[in-house]
Every structure is written in C-alpha cells, then in structure tokens.
Amino acid sequence: xxxxxxxxxxxxxxxxxxxxxxxxxxxxxxxxxxxxxxxxxxxxxxxxxxxxxxxxxxxxxxxxxxxxxxxxxxxxxxxxxxxxxxxxxxxxxxxxxxxxxxxxxxxxxxxxxxxxxxxxxxxxxxxxxxxxxxxxxxxxxxxxxxxxxxxxxxxxxxxxxxxxxxxxxxxxxxxxxxxxxxxxxxxxxxxxxxxxxxxxxxxxxxxxxxxxxxxxxxxxxxxxxxxxxxxxxxxxxxxxxxxxxxxxxxxxxxxxxxxxxxxxxxxxxxxxxxxxxxxxxxxxxxxxxxxxxxxxxxxxxxxxxxxxxxxxxxxxxxxxxxxxxxxxxxxxxxxxxxxxxxxxxxxxxxxxxxxxxxxxxxxxxxxxxxxxxxxxxxxxxxxxxxxxxxxxxxxxxxxxxxxxxxxxxxxxxxxxxxxxxxxxxxxxxxxxxxxxxxxxxxxxxxxxxxx
Amino acid sequence: xxxxxxxxxxxxxxxxxxxxxxxxxxxxxxxxxxxxxxxxxxxxxxxxxxxxxxxxxxxxxxxxxxxxxxxxxxxxxxxxxxxxxxxxxxxxxxxxxxxxxxxxxxxxxxxxxxxxxxxxxxxxxxxxxxxxxxxxxxxxxxxxxxxxxxxxxxxxxxxxxxxxxxxxxxxxxxxxxxxxxxxxxxxxxxxxxxxxxxxxxxxxxxxxxxxxxxxxxxxxxxxxxxxxxxxxxxxxxxxxxxxxxxxxxxxxxxxxxxxxxxxxxxxxxxxxxxxxxxxxxxxxxxxxxxxxxxxxxxxxxxxxxxxxxxxxxxxxxxxxxxxxxxxxxxxxxxxxxxxxxxxxxxxxxxxxxxxxxxxxxxxxxxxxxxxxxxxxxxxxxxxxxxxxxxxxxxxxxxxxxxxxxxxxxxxxxxxxxxxxxxxxxxxxxxxxxxxxxxxxxxxxxxxxxxx
Numbered sequence: 001x002x003x004x005x006x007x008x009x010x011x012x013x014x015x016x017x018x019x020x021x022x023x024x025x026x027x028x029x030x031x032x033x034x035x036x037x038x039x040x041x042x043x044x045x046x047x048x049x050x051x052x053x054x055x056x057x058x059x060x061x062x063x064x065x066x067x068x069x070x071x072x073x074x075x076x077x078x079x080x081x082x083x084x085x086x087x088x089x090x091x092x093x094x095x096x097x098x099x100x101x102x103x104x105x106x107x108x109x110x111x112x113x114x115x116x117x118x119x120x121x122x123x124x125x126x127x128x129x130x131x132x133x134x135x136x137x138x139x140x141x142x143x144x145x146x147x148x149x150x151x152x153x154x155x156x157x158x159x160x161x162x163x164x165x166x167x168x169x170x171x172x173x174x175x176x177x178x179x180x181x182x183x184x185x186x187x188x189x190x191x192x193x194x195x196x197x198x199x200x201x202x203x204x205x206x207x208x209x210x211x212x213x214x215x216x217x218x219x220x221x222x223x224x225x226x227x228x229x230x231x232x233x234x235x236x237x238x239x240x241x242x243x244x245x246x247x248x249x250x251x252x253x254x255x256x257x258x259x260x261x262x263x264x265x266x267x268x269x270x271x272x273x274x275x276x277x278x279x280x281x282x283x284x285x286x287x288x289x290x291x292x293x294x295x296x297x298x299x300x301x302x303x304x305x306x307x308x309x310x311x312x313x314x315x316x317x318x319x320x321x322x323x324x325x326x327x328x329x330x331x332x333x334x335x336x337x338x339x340x341x342x343x344x345x346x347x348x349x350x351x352x353x354x355x356x357x358x359x360x361x362x363x364x365x366x367x368x369x370x371x372x373x374x375x376x377x378x379x380x381x382x383x384x385x386x387x388x389x390x391x392x393x394x395x396x397x398x399x400x401x402x403x404x405x406x407x408x409x410x411x412x413x414x415x416x417x418x419x420x421x422x423x424x425x426x427x428x429x430x431x432x433x434x435x436x437x438x439x440x441x442x443x444x445x446x447x448x449x450x451x
Numbered sequence: 452x453x454x455x456x457x458x459x460x461x462x463x464x465x466x467x468x469x470x471x472x473x474x475x476x477x478x479x480x481x482x483x484x485x486x487x488x489x490x491x492x493x494x495x496x497x498x499x500x501x502x503x504x505x506x507x508x509x510x511x512x513x514x515x516x517x518x519x520x521x522x523x524x525x526x527x528x529x530x531x532x533x534x535x536x537x538x539x540x541x542x543x544x545x546x547x548x549x550x551x552x553x554x555x556x557x558x559x560x561x562x563x564x565x566x567x568x569x570x571x572x573x574x575x576x577x578x579x580x581x582x583x584x585x586x587x588x589x590x591x592x593x594x595x596x597x598x599x600x601x602x603x604x605x606x607x608x609x610x611x612x613x614x615x616x617x618x619x620x621x622x623x624x625x626x627x628x629x630x631x632x633x634x635x636x637x638x639x640x641x642x643x644x645x646x647x648x649x650x651x652x653x654x655x656x657x658x659x660x661x662x663x664x665x666x667x668x669x670x671x672x673x674x675x676x677x678x679x680x681x682x683x684x685x686x687x688x689x690x691x692x693x694x695x696x697x698x699x700x701x702x703x704x705x706x707x708x709x710x711x712x713x714x715x716x717x718x719x720x721x722x723x724x725x726x727x728x729x730x731x732x733x734x735x736x737x738x739x740x741x742x743x744x745x746x747x748x749x750x751x752x753x754x755x756x757x758x759x760x761x762x763x764x765x766x767x768x769x770x771x772x773x774x775x776x777x778x779x780x781x782x783x784x785x786x787x788x789x790x791x792x793x794x795x796x797x798x799x800x801x802x803x804x805x806x807x808x809x810x811x812x813x814x815x816x817x818x819x820x821x822x823x824x825x826x827x828x829x830x831x832x833x834x835x836x837x838x839x840x841x842x843x844x845x846x847x848x849x850x851x852x853x854x855x856x857x858x859x860x861x862x863x864x865x866x867x868x869x870x871x872x873x874x875x876x877x878x879x880x881x882x883x884x885x886x887x888x889x890x891x892x893x894x895x896x897x898x899x900x901x902x
Contacts, residue, residue: 030656034675159641168638169620186637187619190610205481223704224485226697228679245696246677249703253674256707257791260714264787264877265780272797273788274805281809282816285784289821289851292780297828299772307765314758317768321750321775321885329716329743329878333736336715337724340708346723358729365733370740377748400740426715426877427780434772 037066135211138241152194263425328430334407367400488517586662589692603645714876779881785858
C-alpha cells in the first residue's frame with residue numbers, strides 16, 4: 001500500500017510541475033484529506049500554496065487541519081483575509097486552537113482578527129485552559145439535547161445541526177443551566193420509537209471528565225470504557241465540551257512518545273525528531289547526560305578504592321563490563337515492566353510486596369543460570385582458578401538479585417513520592433546498579449581471594 | 452475518582468459478605484460493565500460466581516467480555532450448558548474468539564459445543580486467521596447495505612439490525628458477491644433526504660485492510676484517518692469483517708507494551724506482569740541477558756589487551772564507568788528517538804543522511820560540553836595532569852559522537868534488513884558502544900600519554 005501511494009504522489013508532482021492543474025485537482029479531490037495533506041507536506045512552499053489553493057473550500061479546511069504546523073504557518077501567512085476568515089470559521093474549534101498554539105503571535109493576531117466575535121470568544125476561552133488539561137483538548141462542538149425532547153425531535157435536531165459537529169453519534173442531555181443530566185447515543189435513538197421521551201431512554205450513569213483533569217485521566221477513561229466521545233464538565237457539572245476518540249488516540253500516542261523519551265533520559269520534545277532544532281535536541285539531552293555522568297563518577301570513585309586489589313590481580317578488571325552491563329540490563333528489564341504496568345494501571349502501589357517476591361524468585365532462576373555460565377567460562381579461560389570462578393559467579397548472582405529488586409522497587413518509590421516513575425528507567429537504574437555491583441564484586445573478591 | 456470508586460467497591464463487598472444480594476444487584480446494575488468486571492475481578496472464585504450470577508442476562512455478557520482471562524475461564528467452567536449457550540450467542544464474535552484463544556482446549560470444546568452451528572462456523576473461521584492479522588482482530592458483525600437502497604431503507608435496515616452490531620455508525624455497501632463498493636456513515640444518511648440512493652451518496656474512496664495485514668498496519672490506518680471502524684476484505688475484495696476503534700485502541704496499547712519490553716531486552720509477555728508465572732518471566736529475560744553478557748565479555752577482552760597500560764597508570768580504570776555509561780546513555784537517547792520515530796511513521800529509511808547530519812551536529816554541542824566538564828574535573832582532582840584531562844575530555848567527545856551516530860543508524864539498518872528495529876534499543880547499543888568507547892579511550896591514552 002505504501003508503495004502504491006508513493007507512485008500516486010509522484011504522478012501528482014508531475015501534474016503540478018507541468019501546470020496541469022485541472023487534472024491534478026480532479027485527482028486530489030478523490031483522495032482522503034489526510035492523504036492530500038501528506039502530499040502537500042512534501043512540497044516546497046510555492047508548490048504547496050498552489051496545490052492548497054486548488055482544493056474546494058470545505059475540503060481545503062479539512063486538509064488544512066491535517067497539515068504540519070510549519071505548512072499551516074506558511075499558508076496562513078500567504079492567505080488573504082477573506083480566505084483566512086473562511087477557514088477559521090470552518091475549522092473545528094479544537095483544531096483552530098491547536099494551530100494557534102503553534103503559530104507566532106503576529107499570525108495569531110491575524111487569525112483572530114479574521115474570526116467572527118463568537119468564534120473568537122470560543123477560541124479565547126479554550127486558550128485559557130492549562131496545557132494538556134481536558135479543557136485544552138476538548139472541542140466545544142457537540143450535540144446538546146433536552147430531556148423533554150422526543151426521539152423524533154432529537155433526530156430533527158441532530159439532522160439540522162450535525163454538519164459542523166465532530167461527533168454526531170452521542171447526544172448530551174442538559175437542563176436549562178447546562179448541567180449534564182444524561183447521555184443518549186444515536187444507536188439508542190434508532191432503537192426507540194420516535195415518540196419516546198429522551199428522559200426515559202437516556203443513560204444517567206455518565207462517564208465524564210472535568211476541565212482540569214489531565215490527559216492521562218482522559219486516556220484512561222477512553223481505554224477503560226471504549227468510548228467514542230467523552231463529555232467534559234466544569235466544576236459546577238455544566239457541560240463545556242467533549243473529547244472525541246480520534247483526539248484521544250493522538251494524545252495516547254503523544255503520551256507514549258513522551259514516556260519513551262523520558263525513559264531514555266531525555267526531556268520530552270514538543271516536535272517530531274526531524275523538525276526539532278539541533279540546539280533544542282542537545283538541550284533536551286544534556287541535562288540527564290550530565291547528571292548521569294556525575295553519578296557514574298561515583299562508580300569510578302569506588303573503583304579507585306580498589307586500586308591495590310586491581311594492581312595485585314589486574315584480570316579482575318576484565319570482568320567489570322560484563323558484571324555492570326548485566327546488572328544494568330537486569331535492572332532495566334524489571335523497571336521497564338513495572339513502569340509500563342503502572343502506566344496502564346495494571347500495577348499500583350499496593351503491589352509492592354508481590355513485586356519483591358516475584359523479582360526475588362525470578363532472580364534466583366536467572367541469577368543461577370548466569371552464575372553457572374560464568375563459573376564455567378572462567379574455568380575454561382583460566383583452568384584451575386576455582387576461587388576466581390566462584391567470585392565471579394557469586395557476584396553475578398548477587399548483582400542480578402540486587403538489580404531486579406532495585407529495578408522493581410524504585411519506580412514504585414518514585415510514584416509514592418509523586419515523582420514521575422519513568423525517571424527510574426534504564427539509564428538511572430544502570431548507573432545505580434553499576435556502583436552496587438562493583439561493591440559486591442570487590443567485596444566478594446577481598447573475602448574469597450584474600451587480596 | 453479512583454478513591455471514590457474504591458469506597459464504592461468496599462461497600463459492595465460488604466453487601467456480598469452479608470448476603471444482601473438484592474441490594475448488591477440493584478447497586479451493580481447501575482454501573483458500567485467495565486466497572487462491574489473490575490469489581491468481580493477482585494473477588495475470590497466463589498464470590499465472583501455469586502456476583503456474576505446476580506447480573507441480568509444481557510448485562511452478564513457485556514461484563515463477561517470485560518473480565519480477566521482467568522475469571523472467564525473459572526466462570527465458563529462453572530456454567531451450565533444453557534447459561535454458556537446464552538453467553539456465547541450474545542457475545543460479539545471477536546470477543547468470543549479472544550476468550551477462546553486463552554482457554555484450555557477442553558473448555559474450548561465445551562464452549563463450541565454450546566454454540567449454534569452458525570456461531571460455531573463464524574468462530575472457527577476467525578480462529579483460522581494467523582495471530583495478530585486483521586482477520587484475527589476483526590469482528591464479523593457489521594452493517595451491510597446495497598447501493599440500490601434509499602436512505603430510508605438503509606435506516607430501516609440499521610434500525611432492525613443494529614442491536615447486535617458493535618459499530619452501527621458506518622454502513623458498508625456491497626454488491627451481490629459481497630465485493631465492497633462503498634461506505635456510508637449514519638451522519639451522511641442523516642444529512643440526506645430519505646429518498647436519496649446510497650449509490651449517489653456513498654463514498655467510494657474506501658480506507659480498508661486485507662485479512663492478512665498485520666496489526667501495525669491497522670493501527671497506522673486508524674491513526675492516520677481518524678476512523679471509527681475499518682473494513683477488512685479478503686484477497687478478492689469481498690468484505691469479511693470490520694475492526695472497531697475500541698479494538699484498535701487496545702491493539703495500540705499492546706503494541707506499545709511489546710515495544711517497551713523489546714527495548715528493555717525482553718521477549719514480550721502475553722499476560723500482565725502480575726499474572727505472569729515466574730518461570731515465564733525468567734525465560735523471557737534470560738535469552739537477551741545471556742546474549743548481552745557474552746557481548747560484554749568481548750568488552751572485557753578489550754580491557755585485558757590494555758592490562759599493561761592499566762598497570763602503569765591504574766587511575767585510568769576509574770574513568771571507565773563514566774565513559775562507557777555516558778556513551779551508552781547518549782546512544783540510547785538517539786536510538787530511542789529514531790526507533791519511536793519509525794514506529795509512528797515520522798522517520799523512514801530515506802531520512803538516513805538527515806539523521807547522520809543531525810546527530811553529528813547534536814554530538815558537537817553535547818560532546819563539547821561534556822568534554823570541557825571532564826577536563827576541568829580531572830584538573831581539579833589531579834592538578835597539573837593536563838594530558839590526562841585532554842585524554843579523558845577528547846575520549847568523551849569522540850565517544851558521544853560515535854554513540855549518537857551508531858544509535859541513530861543501527862535502528863535504520865535493522866529496518867533495512869527487515870529486523871525489528873526495537874532490537875537496537877539501549878541494551879544492545881550500550882554493549883556495542885561500551886566496546887568502542889574503551890578502544891577510543893585506550894587508543895587515545897597510548898597516543899597522548901605515551902604509555
């Protein structure tokens with residue numbers, strides 16, 4: 001499929017370059033808006049404007065919402081006031097807000113100046129909600145109904161008002177103060193006679209979010225209840241907007257990307273990798289690299305305490321990378337499972353004892369195997385040196401045990417202290433485990449090898 | 452919200468223990484099926500059966516679909532044939548298939564024996580599709596329409612048939628051979644007069660999957676096109692089922708968990724952490740630990756080549772943890788960004804040169820800062836030892852450069868060779884970078900310090 005599309009797009013480019021614009025327009029409008037946007041995103045600034053202007057007005061808005069932020073910026077810059085005015089009125093308010101949050105302030109003013117007072121008011125209200133709160137994610141276009149309506153009246157209302165609503169399949173029933181009283185789906189409307197009252201068929205057990213809820217909460221609600229849309233109410237339980245499932249999916253993806261970045265010791269970036277400036281990338285990475293570098297200097301300090309032992313038996317040094325690496329890997333295995341388990345709600349703080357017990361048993365199995373393999377390997381390399389084999393094997397066993405338990409518990413400790421558990425991912429765990437595994441190794445070496 | 456619910460559930464448990472079952476039933480049926488299932492999942496086997504049997508038949512099926520696999524198994528074991536027969540007919544076929552895939556084979560036979568021939572046939576067909584293919588994920592219950600129908604007729608059909616369809620908001624228009632010809636949403640039906648022909652209003656630019664497509668493809672299509680449901684066709688373009696957005700969201704979450712596990716050098720597990728047996732956990736972890744342990748023995752081998760230098764200047768050893776750790780961290784920072792970028796389709800193989808150029812520049816910024824910090828730190832610790840400072844600083848710079856470029860390129864190389872790029876995550880990158888950073892460090896030490 002990928003390939004098929006690439007061929008299509010190269011054909012489009014040819015039409016554009018040959019100025020065969022009528023043909024290009026015919027071909028473009030057959031496509032889905034996401035595909036058209038993908039095509040325009042690949043064009044240079046001049047060509048992208050030509051292609052964008054080919055689109056019929058309504059479709060142009062849908063395509064505009066799918067474009068990259070920098071293409072949107074470029075197009076807004078080049079548009080006349082009347083073109084801009086059409087687009088801004090035609091966009092769903094949440095998409096308009098998303099765009100405005102990325103635009104430089106002079107362009108924000110240009111856009112707002114071309115919006116009707118009503119749209120401007122809606123946009124301004126949404127811009128006030130804190131970043132990543134339900135209020136900032138929601139759209140304000142939804143189907144609002146009254147419980148005194150019949151099914152037939154509700155259908156008439158949906159029919160008349162649905163052309164500019166993002167989700168038309170769930171109606172929200174409110175009283176005259178906009179207090180949310182019930183929810184009725186189009187499926188339920190279809191299953192009931194036209195003269196049934198909404199009051200009798202609506203569901204009053206409403207899954208909802210408050211404007212101040214964070215996006216993690218929203219993602220959890222969508223995951224748990226398989227929703228198509230989620231109503232958002234203010235602190236007085238008045239309906240102010242809805243979050244649609246497609247926005248919830250995008251948020252889910254952003255959340256996961258952030259978790260991956262944090263778990264690799266980076267400050268999460270706002271833009272995709274290829275669009276992020278070199279200095280921003282460097283800034284996102286350097287803090288943690290410095291913190292971890294200073295931590296691993298402590299490990300170096302531990303090594304310097306054993307310089308005498310190393311001088312006596314330099315071959316000890318050759319086991320260090322294997323011990324510290326394996327400890328780091330074991331620790332990141334257990335910490336990753338716990339961090340992810342907590343992120344998707346499978347593990348909570350009450351499970352700490354279960355986790356220690358589980359990691360303890362896993363460590364016995366895994367640690368024993370690794371210890372035996374090491375013992376054999378040492379004896380093959382240095383025949384007769386049983387004590388060295390025992391030292392290395394035993395260090396391995398203790399390191400794995402310590403790493404698994406530290407890796408399992410630290411993310412929970414972080415959560416308990418209200419610190420983001422992703423901070424306890426591989427890089428930090430590895431650094432901590434490094435120091436401890438060296439102490440185990442040299443401690444045992446001093447005891448067993450009498451050096 | 453969490454707390455509120457916990458309180459509720461503890462109240463439920465009290466009602467159950469006091470055998471106040473009528474009251475419990477009243478309270479339970481007010482809840483969402485996902486919440487009821489969550490409550491039953493916390494109960495022991497006897498209590499969970501009592502609670503489950505309290506539920507009205509239709510609700511019981513919905514709750515059953517949300518239960519943990521082991522609770523489902525327990526309930527299936529204890530059900531009479533007629534109870535089982537009701538549940539299996541009432542379940543959406545894809546949910547029934549999900550359950551069957553986890554049940555031991557004697558219970559699978561018990562379930563299939565209680566299904567009607569038609570349901571049994573549907574289930575058996577779906578069980579034949581390979582794991583994680585579109586065919587195995589789809590549901591076979593969808594709204595099938597004909598293009599000769601009018602909007603009014605389509606509504607009548609939806610009204611009559613929607614009670615047992617998972618997604619009733621998209622109708623699929625097929626010819627008499629079930630070839631998929633078009634798609635029409637309930638929104639479009641609502642926006643058109645009742646005598647309009649589907650042929651005239653349906654959209655023929657259909658986003659669809661083939662039964663053999665893998666689940667990554669499905670997730671990509673949902674992400675890109677903001678779908679509520681995705682039609683699945685066979686190789687002859689005949690419609691065989693649909694994937695609904697809630698299933699797509701679950702798949703997305705499973706995919707991400709798998710990626711996290713693979714990136715922490717584990718074989719992905721089938722069940723949640725707390726439900727996975729100790730030996731399965733150990734088995735999932737040991738393979739990669741062994742592979743990486745043997746790789747880091749190579750690093751140890753490199754160290755043993757420099758035993759002479761270490762004997763002359765033992766303090767060199769104390770810089771090793773810091774250099775290898777920082778190299779590993781830098782490498783996992785860049786590899787994580789590239790792996791994630793490829794997973795969500797932001798980066799593809801054609802971007803390799805851009806990535807090298809970007810990582811090269813990021814390395815200059817980050818590497819310089821770390822090098823200078825190290826130079827100063829060495830001079831503070833060992834005043835006058837400029838050459839050692841230069842050796843450590845320069846090694847740090849070269850290590851960061853090498854680590855970022857290796858971390859950026861290896862995931863792309865893996866993809867090019869059709870290997871899963873997640874394999875190139877922190878653990879393997881760290882091990883590779885370890886060996887290279889030691890060669891850089893001792894190579895530079897020999898040159899600069901003349902040892």
